[in-house]
Amino acid sequence: xxxxxxxxxxxxxxxxxxxxxxxxxxxxxxxxxxxxxxxxxxxxxxxxxxxxxxxxxxxxxxxxxxxxxxxxxxxxxxxxxxxxxxxxxxxxxxxxxxxxxxxxxxxxxxxxxxxxxxxxxxxxxxxxxxxxxxxxxxxxxxxxxxxxxxxxxxxxxxxxxxxxxxxxxxxxxxxxxxxxxxxxxxxxxxxxxxxxxxxxxxxxxxxxxxxxxxxxxxxxxxxxxxxxxxxxxxxxxxxxxxxxxxxxxxxxxxxxxx
Amino acid sequence: xxxxxxxxxxxxxxxxxxxxxxxxxxxxxxxxxxxxxxxxxxxxxxxxxxxxxxxxxxxxxxxxxxxxxxxxxxxxxxxxxxxxxxxxxxxxxxxxxxxxxxxxxxxxxxxxxxxxxxxxxxxxxxxxxxxxxxxxxxxxxxxxxxxxxxxxxxxxxxxxxxxxxxxxxxxxxxxxxxxxxxxxxxxxxxxxxxxxxxxxxxxxxxxxxxxxxxxxxxxxxxxxxxxxxxxxxxxxxxxxxxxxxxxxxxxxxxxxxxxxxxxxxxxxxxxxxxxxx
Numbered sequence: 154x155x156x157x158x159x160x161x162x163x164x165x166x167x168x169x170x171x172x173x174x175x176x177x178x179x180x181x182x183x184x185x186x187x188x189x190x191x192x193x194x195x196x197x198x199x200x201x202x203x204x205x206x207x208x209x210x211x212x213x214x215x216x217x218x219x220x221x222x223x224x225x226x227x228x229x230x231x232x233x234x235x236x237x238x239x240x241x242x243x244x245x246x247x248x249x250x251x252x253x254x255x256x257x258x259x260x261x262x263x264x265x266x267x268x269x270x271x272x273x274x275x276x277x278x279x280x281x282x283x284x285x286x287x288x289x290x291x292x293x294x295x296x297x298x299x300x301x302x303x304x305x306x307x308x309x310x311x312x313x314x315x316x317x318x319x320x321x322x323x324x325x326x327x328x329x330x331x332x333x334x335x336x337x338x339x340x341x342x343x344x345x346x347x348x349x350x351x352x353x354x355x356x357x358x359x360x361x362x363x364x365x366x367x368x369x370x371x372x373x374x375x376x377x378x379x380x381x382x383x384x385x386x387x388x389x390x391x392x393x394x395x396x397x398x399x400x401x402x403x404x405x406x407x408x409x410x411x
Numbered sequence: 412x413x414x415x416x417x418x419x420x421x422x423x424x425x426x427x428x429x430x431x432x433x434x435x436x437x438x439x440x441x442x443x444x445x446x447x448x449x450x451x452x453x454x455x456x457x458x459x460x461x462x463x464x465x466x467x468x469x470x471x472x473x474x475x476x477x478x479x480x481x482x483x484x485x486x487x488x489x490x491x492x493x494x495x496x497x498x499x500x501x502x503x504x505x506x507x508x509x510x511x512x513x514x515x516x517x518x519x520x521x522x523x524x525x526x527x528x529x530x531x532x533x534x535x536x537x538x539x540x541x542x543x544x545x546x547x548x549x550x551x552x553x554x555x556x557x558x559x560x561x562x563x564x565x566x567x568x569x570x571x572x573x574x575x576x577x578x579x580x581x582x583x584x585x586x587x588x589x590x591x592x593x594x595x596x597x598x599x600x601x602x603x604x605x606x607x608x609x610x611x612x613x614x615x616x617x618x619x620x621x622x623x624x625x626x627x628x629x630x631x632x633x634x635x636x637x638x639x640x641x642x643x644x645x646x647x648x649x650x651x652x653x654x655x656x657x658x659x660x661x662x663x664x665x666x667x668x669x670x671x672x673x674x675x676x677x678x679x680x681x682x683x684x685x686x687x688x
Contacts, residue, residue, distance in 0.1 A: 308508075308510070310508045310510035311510060311512070313478055313506065313510075314504075314506075314510055316478060316497075317476060317478070317504050318500070318523075318524050318527050318528070319497060319498050319500065320527050324527055328512075328523070328527070329512070332512070332514055
């Protein structure tokens with residue numbers, strides 16, 4: 154019994170420790186390689202240089218992450234709402250399903266970021282609206298597709314049961330249909346969370362107000378401040394991870410009783 | 412011989428099916444699932460529907476439950492149409508799949524029909540406690556269905572079916588997916604519960620011993636087209652009074668033989684298409 158407990162502990166230590174060890178080794182090798190002069194600094198700045206930039210520009214990095222993060226969050230919320238409502242409408246009537254399916258298929262193959270310059274000029278150079286809209290469009294697709302799928306997962310025996318109970322359509326929706334679809338919707342939101350961040354960030358490359366992570370990455374790179382550009386990339390990765398992990402935690406919470 | 416308990420003259424039959432046909436339209440044409448069904452079930456009576464696959468026994472149960480409508484003929488439950496009886500919640504039902512909601516605890520699953528029909532929280536909790544005791548799941552009220560065995564899940568489904576004290580219980584092979592030990596145990600439990608609640612039961616099965624053990628009458632059906640080929644009264648005393656050891660009585664084996672012969676229309680050595688276990 155104690156050996157089993159030790160076995161579990163060892164596997165937990167391995168699970169957490171192994172990637173950390175690997176990360177440290179990679180960063181150390183990277184530092185050695187960058188410091189050796191074999192690779193030019195504009196190709197790959199050393200981790201130490203990037204770390205110094207992070208320390209120096211932390212306040213601006215936080216405010217930039219806040220701005221981009223807010224755009225991504227607004228986009229994620231709007232896209233999620235539209236995705237759920239759209240999927241509900243599509244599941245309610247075949248006509249809406251027929252109308253929406255090709256539109257969603259088109260949306261999912263259009264490089265939504267390509268719309269950025271168009272939307273930037275449409276909403277004016279000082280508005281965040283275009284970026285939020287782009288994030289919303291990116292988030293909409295996975296939420297819609299997963300929710301629509303979840304709404305079709307209701308088991309026949311549950312439908313029979315609701316009919317036996319003479320339940321109203323609203324009662325059936327609340328008791329069975331939404332509960333069955335919920336884990337699918339949250340999987341969609343998890344996928345959408347990263348997409349919203351990436352889209353909000355990349356949309357900043359195409360003009361509009363400065364001050365977001367994407368804008369700072371492009372200006373830093375353009376002014377040859379490579380280590381600083383990388384520092385903002387690190388911030389962008391952290392922002393994306395935060396979105397993903399929060400969405401994952403919510404998904405886990407909702408799916409626990411499935 | 413009394414196959415219909417007393418009181419039929421004064422009160423309506425629990426179930427009354429008259430000349431019911433059911434035709435399903437499929438891509439390859441029409442399929443006659445049931446034809447010329449006439450069946451009466453008295454209040455408190457236990458009736459099994461037995462027959463090989465495709466004989467329409469589940470379809471007949473679904474007609475009684477108003478989950479399907481007959482193509483022609485009438486189905487009445489306690490003197491009203493099956494449709495009205497469903498709206499009035501005159502019956503409880505259990506399917507082969509327990510069909511519990513995995514995100515609800517045992518107690519919340521049993522409470523589901525009460526909740527949907529607006530029963531107050533206090534009354535609901537009291538009724539759920541009674542039902543959990545009735546099906547012997549006292550320690551599992553707060554467990555989730557995924558943590559229960561198939562037999563326990565089915566007991567939860569039976570408790571849920573009894574939640575609103577229906578005078579009619581419809582059961583579609585509820586023990587079909589269970590092992591033999593659990594099955595015999597739940598059969599005895601079902602007889603006890605049926606006796607306590609005095610509910611009439613219509614029970615679909617493809618097991619001859621199960622039908623014989625449980626029933627006052629066994630309705631034998633045959634396929635293509637689905638129809639009632641015989642109704643065999645069980646001369647084993649009232650189903651409610653039967654003890655477990657009846658399974659070893661000579662009379663029990665006689666009844667098994669009687670049902671088997673009815674299934675095949677003549678004396679036979681071995682049944683085909685129907686489980687003999």
